[in-house]
Amino acid sequence: MSQSNSGHSGCHSCHHDHGHDHTHGSDGITIRQVTPLIISIIFYSLGLIFGDDLRKAGYEAAEYLLFVPAYLLSGWSVLTSAGRNILKGRVFDENFLMTVATLSAFAIRKLPEAVAVMLFFQIGELFQEYAVGRSRRSIKTALEVRPDYANLQVNGEVKKVSPTSVQVGDIVIVKPGEKIPLDGEIVQGNAQVDTSALTGEFLPRTLEAGEIALAGMINQTGVLTIRVTKPFAESSISKILHLVENASSKKAQTEKFITRFARYYTPIVVVGSLLVALLPPLIIPGAIASEWAYRALILLVISCPCGLVISIPLGYFGGVGGAANRGILVKGATFLDTLASVKTVVFDKTGTLTKGKIKVGKIIPSNGFQPEEMLQLAAAAELHSNHPVAESIRQAHGHNIDASEVEDYEEIAGQGIRVKVRKRQVVAGNDRLLHQENIQHDTCLVEGTVVHLAVDGQYTGYILIEDELREDAASAIQSLKQLGIERVMMLTGDNQAVAAKVAQQLSLDSYEADLLPEDKVNAIERILCQAGKNNRVAFVGDGINDAPVIARADVGIAMGGLGSDAAIETADVVLMTDAPSKVAEAIKVARKTQKIVWQNIALALVIKGLFIFLGILGVATLWEAVFADVGVALLAIFNATRVLK
Template identity: 45%
Template sequence: MENQLKKDKQEEQGCCAIDEKINLNTAQHAEDDGHGHHHSSSEKATLQMFVPAIISFVLLVVAMGFDNYFIQSWFTAWVRVAWYVVAYIPVGVPVIKEAFVSIKKGDVFSEFLLMAIATIGAFAIAEFPEGVAVMLFYAIGEIFQTLAVQRAKANIKTLLDQRPDEVTILENKVAKTIKASKAQIGAIIQLKAGEKLGLDGELLSDTASFNTAALTGESKPDTKTKGETVLAGMINLNSVCQVKVTTAYTDSKLSKILEMVQEATAKKAPTELFIRKFAKVYTPIVVILAVLICLVPLFFVADYHFKDGLYRALIFLVISCPCALVISIPLGYFGGIGAASKNGILFKGSNFLDVMASIQNVVMDKTGTMTEGVFKVQEVVFNSDFNKEDILQMVNAIESQSTHPVATAIHQYVGEIDTTLALKKVEEIAGHGLKATINDKEVIVGNFKLMDKFSIAYDMNPKSIVDTLIAVAYDKKFVGYLTIADSIKEDAQITIDKLKALNVKTTMLSGDKNSVVQFVAQKLGIKNAFGDLLPEDKVNKVKEIIAKKETVAFVGDGVNDAPVVALSNVGIAMGGLGSDATIETADVVIQDDKPSKIPMAINIGKQTKKIVWQNISLAFTVKAIVLILGAGGLATMWEAVFADVGVALLAILNAVRIQRMKF
């Protein structure tokens, strides 16, 4: 699939009746809580949605009882007609109104107009029960469609809308609780321990530790210092801190992500676009055929009854209504986006669901994708002549004087610093390491070049070890070394195994040294791996893969790898919710930073596509059969109802099934 096709798909933004109807239906049955959020009004609203249909159903059943089983002498003439009209009004008037709205917008041959003509026509030929029944079942189908959409949106909102409703601000040193949406830029938020930040801002306190899981998927504390940026969704872990608001509520990163997913259905999949274009041609043709079915026999059949011809034409119209396609197919893709969001995978459009379903090669960065992106001590190898714990405490004390990631890794491994150690004459030797005096003994911590610099003899070959090495010398004697590496993620192996099971190739590209890349690749079973790459090298590698006519998904941070992300068919960002650049660049964002979500995203794409095509096949097959029967006078209005509303309901139920699947 060519990159230009990807761009074309992104530019397909045209909205049709079904999009507006989905939005209108959802809005009509939601309430604003005053914080910019919309929540379904639960069971009460759902019941209210069914009230018109229940009223029509009760009146219809009673009327049919009077017609066939409990015959009443008074239930004739105008009384009978009026009864059926009253039964029709609750479900028919909203559809007729929508038909007029569609005509004003230029969409003459809408499903609303077809249903209005068919049911009013049924009344015109005195088929009152069938006229009410057709509209009743259509209305029920619309309700189920609305509920399905609401459920998909609820999945997205539950996952993404991490913002608290209220914040505590300081006005003249007095704490005041206000709605988060009302907080102004420059306001000072007082955040207690355990509270979640409502807006993006700048930390005013000296230090504060935050749980950033809502943004990055990392549950470990992230310590921020004065002046650093903190984001909406972060949870304050320790003491009270103060934050200066720098971004409006609606412009926070979480708000942007929420908006991104809600608008994702604007980017249509090719199948969806085709069906909509098809429906615009198909519906007028069917209307013309219905007119011909009614009028043509007048010229060829001697004893032709116009009422019978009109009845056949009306049946034909009901059957032909394309709502099973134009409702269930977008709903299938919307359900796929909702199911993905529920599992922490954010698709920017239904078009990317289709592309993910056909991915042939997943090209991934190493650091932060298959590895944690955080240095950790892997192994400690010390000479038995020295006390391991004592030496580690000395190393920890010396490294506490450095801000290097290696120092952080050692501190996390050893723990609290022993303050009883008499640390003196600390000297940092650029590019080599540190030297200090502890208890009047010289301690050297750094790379092996530092050992050579001070003529410290060692009996090993540093090149034989892949990981980063930190050598230690005490009192002019070589003690041993620590190996430090970026550890492989827990589910990295599962990811590669699942991709292989899906017959998807994997390629690893990294700027890290090649020996490390090959070690990780070998451990995970990735055959194609390349290290020591510059950004332009990565671009060339991906071009080579695309030249083989393979569909490529690139997985990285979406910032440093922006050129490769733009080149690939799908750009996937790992844990990128904390970065504006990632949001803008990536087509798919994996919220919890787990690579195992990559094969899950492919599976969701495949299942969505499968369900969509099941719905297309079901709708066309049933409609074709009943259309032929209807044109030949062998199908009644009840068969027409099944061919239209029944198939639509089955397709909708099939579409929402994806939200219950386990991937």
Template identity: 50%
Template sequence: MNKKQKKMLIRIIVAAVLIVLFSKLPIDGYVRFGLFMIPYLVIGYDILQKAFKGIRNKQVFDENFLMAVATVGAILLGDYSEGVAVMLFYQIGELFQSYAVGKSRRNISELMDIRPDYANIEVDGKLEQVDPDEVEIGTVIVVQPGEKVPIDGVIIDGVSILNTSALTGESLPRDAKAGDEVISGCINMTGVLKIRTIREFGESTVSKILELVENSSSRKSKSENFISKFAKYYTPVVCYGALALAFIPPIVLLIMGKPAMWGDWIYRALTFLVISCPCALVISIPLSFFAGIGGASNQGVLVKGSNYLETLAQTSYVVFDKTGTMTQGVFEVSGVHHNEISDEKLLEYAALAECSSSHPISKSLQKAYGKPIDRNRVTDIEEVSGNGVTAKVDGISVAAGNAKLMKRLGISYQECHHVGTVIHMAVDGKYEGHILISDILKPHAKEAIAELKKAGIKKTVMLTGDSKRVADQVAKELGIGEVYSELLPADKVSKVEELLHQKSEKEKLAFVGDGINDAPVLSRADIGIAMGALGSDAAIEAADIVLMDDDPLKISKAIKIARKCIHIVYENIYFAIGIKILCLILGALGIANMWMAIFADVGVMIIAVLNAIRTLFVKNL
């Protein structure tokens, strides 16, 4: 509890004790009125002040006005204990709501407690702490064990383990070494790192994430906008309704020659006012979305606003980019098929022959070989453009390349029908097999598609610029329903347009991409989801939702979180409005008294707030 909440708790306890004490005293008249005004003012002075300010600012109809009129009216009718009790229970509800919102905000604050307070710069052999905003691009900063990485950069010295859980939701630490790019917000766990900054603090990942979370509440969903408009018209309607209830029936009774019973009808009107207070709706709906955004952030899913959460819950079509989204976007050796020499020897010959090339294929071969390259063993290197490489390794002629190279050298080779890039190998003029290099699937890609289908996604589609053979193979492995290949960026937008016209108006289409090449498609889809795009300006700008790591399983997780949040929102709307209408009817008929009115207001609000907080707990979805 903060100071304000503790102060309110003390006021509640003091007022409750005084009500119980004064209720037992055998006194009447002005003395009893004066005594009950003490707990009333202790617990309700701020509500009366807010109501008076509202009237003065010509913004009369709010919950403070309703509470002030209802409680003052009850006291004037002589129902002192009920009038003070209504104010007391209202303040208990407000305290509970304040605590619940505070807890929700604290959860997000703890989660997003990644804003660094300082950056270390080495000056004359000593470390100086400076404001991260003052650090220029290209500056070398030092991050010690236990400190946060303050600014995005590249490690130039040191080896360590980084805790990225605040950013990605992943508990597994990541290794970091010289040459690796690191993003701000990570916690350095072991060694000392020297990092050369590549962005200013304001453009770093941590700043962009915090900006997204801070701005998310400004983008309201249709449900939130509906409740705001509802409360705007609802409150004056019930105030005029209460006024009518207080005066029209007694006047009608007088005309009919019957006793007017003014006191009874005014009491009914005051009860009607207490019941009508829209606190449960006005508080619980935004809180549900706020908690939903917090729960999603805790799982590594950044949602830019509650409107996107609402759209995501209605998603029926999910369209994927291939490279970098469902595949790792990194070429690796996926198979070695040899004749007479071993796999290891074939890889050794290939890596040594390709040692002078900077092509990604060459780097993949050298990585698969996994040993230091001794260039002294290699002579007579000749790169044949569009074909491959010939060289001598330990004095033995080696050729590594495509089928064109084999034909050029007059070497008969075996056709390969595997999906990927095939490197044919000839050693000492003889064909010795081939090495397959391909863009491998992400670890959870297949499982992610299965989870989406379980979640009720109607159609999964993959769009790629790759060849049809590669695209069909990947789609088949993943279990994706439709695949369109050999597409340019503009073609992807056109294909998404077609899919948007195929679905019904209520169904929504989500596009999942790496956020760099796919910005136009991310913007065009009903909901754009950027995968593994921390630090990518294009992703953060174009996407509505950013997954803070590259795990495709987070897509189904995000959809489940959104659906749970919307389900709870509608539960609260139906529950709160249903109870209100029932109690309003009972109040108008004189069946409901002030105590039932307190339940209809404070009780319903507490239940709705408790229900809203459930959206924070999404770990096991």
């Protein structure tokens, strides 16, 4: 499902090595990270308590013995990262900035402040690890549904085996409380299943014989006998796991902006600090060199872009996690940015806005025939057809049909069926077939999909076939319009009459009907041209015929519950429940993520700009600089975690 380069989890995708061993396999803070920090805090506290007394008593070296270990324990990762990056030719990053600032502080005997910069930075990093852990845990709800075993039925016996060893066509038994191990059709039993890990929906669903059960669902009640339809590697859960594990590898434009920003920002700050330290003593009469060196040092500490570098990728990672919590899988941060700019949403019809399960809607008899008799004759006529319309008629009839009563079956391509049922000549098909057979009838144009029926040359009426709208289709369109989406459209291969009816029921802005897959691609091309550069177009579909359009849209959204594999593979966003209302929810999450990211950028730049100005004027002290830097980083981190809620 993923279409990405595997990579970092996203929290440090700005190519800055913070020096931490960010064990991204873990879900947050580890003992290995906390221990050096605790020892550093102990040394630092002792230095603060006894440092002044030791210096006054003439034991200046003892003060260094307390602060230097504290500095090395808290700052070793930053110092080594700065060294490694310099050797790689990446001189100007936040590690370099912090190293220069803290070593300069040591040079002018500001030991507590130097240690504080490193110490508070590491505390900020720990908060970030905790926040990343929360995001990852929300994403890992999908990973936790990986089935551990399957109860394989072989010759009447049940064996516990690995899901990977089960073949297509094998029978598995799923007892109450167990996870469904592979995708398959229920051949026996019915049960309520928990689909929350796959779909984000907490209301249980009832599955019965003949329905499809997906790997990862949890059986809550009865015993299910399932015939496997896909190997484990191709099962829904396997594809979801693959998608989730690679979800954060695509960088958003804002993240790329910060990478470029840091590349230019750091050298400007370093040169600016040098100018603040060197020029005033040369230009301003009576200016004290040590005082201006101190101000330059303050400028260096305040200017560290840690808050931005940490919180922006974290904001996107939180967005991906928050969406996963709601059963929406986003294949990378870049698609959150695109989703936030969507102004046009285009839906496929069948299987997306409708359930894709057609059924007999109305039976309209003619010439004295009864509806029951019509349905019985139509079901017999359609006995050997595999067409979905034929299946819906047989299902509506609901009784077994004696195959010996059906003779001379003839299927006429694109028109219908001619057959003998109990020695009577039956014609079932479209209006064209009636005209071809010269059957007199008073009804030609009917809105929707119809099967006309004639017996022994006499018109008996027609059967109207309907595709049900999804329960949340109308509310989905309404939600999108409330979000300010300018155009909500539909592209369908169905006929004009059916498309017009659905468009009217759902209050769509426009629609195009009678489209082949290549026509849909041409239509989306036109829509993209009309939308303009900054108004993004999303396409929502589920079938294999939707894959090319999903790929062409600015952001392709696939119905993942029972959508086709091709559509899910191609999509940028997968809705794990077949609910069109999730489209509006995905856009909301994306907009909230983007809003939080830009809040963090503005917060960091405004506060830093203010303190840089105060530092140059000599109003801000080094302690205030430390707290301004740490405060910005922590505020940005806490703000970034809001997107999870």
